[in-house]
Amino acid sequence: MVVKGEESDKILELFLKIGLDERTARNTIANNKVTANLTAVINEAALANGCDRAIGNFLYTVATKYPANALVHRPKLLEYVVSSKIKTPAQLEAAFSFLSNVASEEFKRNEFEEACGVVGELFGSIRKKHPWADPKMAKQLVDAKMYELLGERTAADDEKPSKKKEKKEKPAKVEKAVVDETPAQPSEEELNPFSIFPAPEDNIKVHTEVFFSNGSVLRCCNTRERLDNHLKVTGGRVFTRFPPEPNGYLHIGHAKAMFVDFGLAKERGGCCYLRYDDTNPEAEKKEYINHIEEIVQWMGWEPFKITYTSDYFPELYELAVELIRRGHAYVDHQTPEEIKEYREKKMNSPWRDRPIAESLKLFDDMKRGLIEEGKATLRMKQDMQSDNFNMYDLIAYRIKASMYLIDVQLMMSLFPSAIIFDILFLYFQFTPHPHAGDKWCIYPSYDYAHCIVDSLENITHSLCTLEFETRRASYYWLLHVLDLYQPYVWEYSRLNVTNTVMSKRKLNYIVTNKYVDGWDDPRLMTLAGLRRRGVTSTAINSFVRGIGITRSDCSMIRLDRLEYHIREELNKTAPRVLVVLHPLKVVITNLESGSVLDLDAKKWPDARTDDTSAFYKVGINKNDMFLDCFKFE
Numbered sequence: 307m308v309v310k311g312e313e314s315d316k317i318l319e320l321f322l323k324i325g326l327d328e329r330t331a332r333n334t335i336a337n338n339k340v341t342a343n344l345t346a347v348i349n350e351a352a353l354a355n356g357c358d359r360a361i362g363n364f365l366y367t368v369a370t371k372y373p374a375n376a377l378v379h380r381p382k383l384l385e386y387v388v389s390s391k392i393k394t395p396a397q398l399e400a401a402f403s404f405l406s407n408v409a410s411e412e413f414k415r416n417e418f419e420e421a422c423g424v425v426g427e428l429f430g431s432i433r434k435k436h437p438w439a440d441p442k443m444a445k446q447l448v449d450a451k452m453y454e455l456l457g458e459r460t461a462a463d464d465e466k467p468s469k470k471k472e473k474k475e476k477p478a479k480v481e482k483a484v485v486d487e488t489p490a491q492p493s494e495e496e497l498n499p500f501s502i503f504p505a506p507e508d509n510i511k512v513h514t515e516v517f518f519s520n521g522s523v524l525r526c527c528n529t530r531e532r533l534d535n536h537l538k539v540t541g542g543r544v545f546t547r548f549p550p551e552p553n554g555y556l557h558i559g560h561a562k563a564m565f566v567d568f569g570l571a572k573e574r575g576g577c578c579y580l581r582y583d584d585t586n587p588e589a590e591k592k593e594y595i596n597h598i599e600e601i602v603q604w605m606g607w608e609p610f611k612i613t614y615t616s617d618y619f620p621e622l623y624e625l626a627v628e629l630i631r632r633g634h635a636y637v638d639h640q641t642p643e644e645i646k647e648y649r650e651k652k653m654n655s656p657w658r659d660r661p662i663a664e665s666l667k668l669f670d671d672m673k674r675g676l677i678e679e680g681k682a683t684l685r686m687k688q689d690m691q692s693d694n695f696n697m698y699d700l701i702a703y704r705i706k707a708s709m710y711l712i713d714v715q716l717m718m719s720l721f722p723s724a725i726i727f728d729i730l731f732l733y734f735q736f737t738p739h740p741h742a743g744d745k746w747c748i749y750p751s752y753d754y755a756h757c758i759v760d761s762l763e764n765i766t767h768s769l770c771t772l773e774f775e776t777r778r779a780s781y782y783w784l785l786h787v788l789d790l791y792q793p794y795v796w797e798y799s800r801l802n803v804t805n806t807v808m809s810k811r812k813l814n815y816i817v818t819n820k821y822v823d824g825w826d827d828p829r830l831m832t833l834a835g836l837r838r839r840g841v842t843s844t845a846i847n848s849f850v851r852g853i854g855i856t857r858s859d860c861s862m863i864r865l866d867r868l869e870y871h872i873r874e875e876l877n878k879t880a881p882r883v884l885v886v887l888h889p890l891k892v893v894i895t896n897l898e899s900g901s902v903l904d905l906d907a908k909k910w911p912d913a914r915t916d917d918t919s920a921f922y923k924v925g926i927n928k929n930d931m932f933l934d935c936f937k938f939e
């Protein structure tokens with residue numbers, strides 16, 4: 307049975323009322339079983355007049371995943387969902403597993419509530435009051451308080467409701483599964499994977515603590531005044547940034563980063579910058595800059611503004627001078643090997659405590675090209691004894707300039723009348739930068755520049771992959787000592803796909819050495835390669851959306867998951883045509899002459915009946931019923 311016309315409109319309206327987005331609602335209607343389940347669940351929950359989106363998403367999960375052997379308890383579960391006592395996907399999962407254990411038998415509410423974390427208002431109110439608090443720490447504190455009040459947990463406390471099962475003589479009869487058999491439907495977080503992010507106005511609460519080796523703790527948060535200034539500029543909107551380094555073509559991993567950054571801004575009506583994180587002049591090229599802009603657009607994202615970290619070099623320089631003045635940075639002369647060795651031994655550089663004035667003068671020399679590359683760096687004075695090696699006085703600035711020996715003989719032959727002194731001429735050339743030209747010979751590091759530019763651009767949510775997690779301390783430390791606005795930082799697991807090469811360094815190698823036919827070779831998982839292979843950006847985006855935004859470790863995703871999304875899309879968009887190479891003529895004798903039978907032929911299996919573009923019109927005449935006389939419109 308296919309739901310048609312008026313009835314389908316009514317159901318669509320019902321699904322939209324519970325907050326499903328139109329795409330999900332329509333997909334659901336195409337699936338009779340889920341439609342029947344969801345309609346039943348909505349009625350059971352008495353929500354035919356609608357509800358908010360969060361509850362609606364839970365209803366959807368109940369409709370698709372509820373254990374079939376416990377249908378009698380579904381209304382009870384829905385009470386908890388409707389009253390928001392169950393309010394996280396994890397709680398709902400736990401409820402499903404509890405109910406599938408008790409099957410159709412009675413159960414005690416308190417056991418059910420304990421199993422799915424409905425622990426009164428305690429944790430809920432903690433979460434409300436301290437949304438930035440580390441949940442693990444909160445639980446430890448609550449447990450400690452409980453211990454004080456109630457003493458040791460007893461075995462009875464730990465008894466799991468599943469024990470009931472042992473008493474059963476026979477396993478409960480499993481009713482025929484009502485759950486959907488089609489590929490997994492999206493869960494709540496897939497429907498709105500951005501629901502985990504706080505609102506910009508909440509960015510005043512402590513959500514990161516940096517522990518120093520001297521016992522002090524930096525609780526990272528904004529002051530009221532600083533947050534108010536920020537909100538004035540942004541109007542309370544979400545501001546994110548997608549910050550690739552222009553040192554290669556973007557690959558499928560970047561599709562996830564774009565989805566997170568551009569997607570969050572879009573979901574909340576905010577703005578996302580495309581920011582070229584261009585602090586390494588040797589590796590970066592104009593070709594990559596152009597490619598990135600074009601491919602971002604192809605992926606369907608619209609940058610609020612295109613900026614470059616190098617646009618902020620003047621501000622970054624001024625702030626570095628200020629950092630030295632405040633005693634939080636020094637010019638160092640250790641070689642890279644010495645820096646490494648001293649870090650391993652947790653030892654300070656001999657230059658660490660040099661006078662501020664000396665560092666100021668040397669930093670100015672660095673900027674003016676008076677010091678050779680490798681002979682000086684600016685280092686942040688962080689915490690050499692920290693447990694976090696990314697607090698070991700990270701480099702803020704380094705020199706990038708080549709030194710040339712002028713060939714005196716050659717000069718004399720070129721300019722015979724010139725008086726050339728018989729000395730060696732040293733000539734510095736500032737390493738040219740694809741955007742900033744050769745104005746600068748000192749370049750900020752990622753750790754120094756990233757947080758400051760985030761802050762200058764009033765980024766509300768600075769989202770990046772988990773490899774950057776250990777740099778969070780340095781990020782906040784620097785903004786703190788410079789008194790700058792602190793964005794909310796959050797890391798997610800990086801997307802890796804099986805059977806392919808994704809590191810930009812390796813891609814660069816195989817492209818440059820011509821093992822493949824350029825960055826857009828269809829065998830590569832670069833976005834340009836996928837496009838050349840015929841993959842659409844919508845399929846890539848739905849693949850990424852399906853993976854979700856989590857911090858979990860299982861980020862090695864099988865390639866066939868991407869292929870599933872490609873097939874899903876093509877299934878709905880690629881017209882099917884059957885070709886009969888050796889047709890057999892059929893003569894229809896019982897059709898009135900002159901009359902034409904109009905038949906509709908679906909262009910693809912899931913074609914919607916009300917979509918005329920999804921059908922071929924086939925006309926059949928009395929005398930020439932033949933494939934080659936089908937009139938395709």
Ligand SMILES: NC(=O)CC[C@H](N)C(=O)O
Pocket residue numbers: 549550551583756769770771774
């Ligand atoms: N914080 C981040 O998202 C890091 C971005 C960095 N420029 C990169 O390309 O990996």
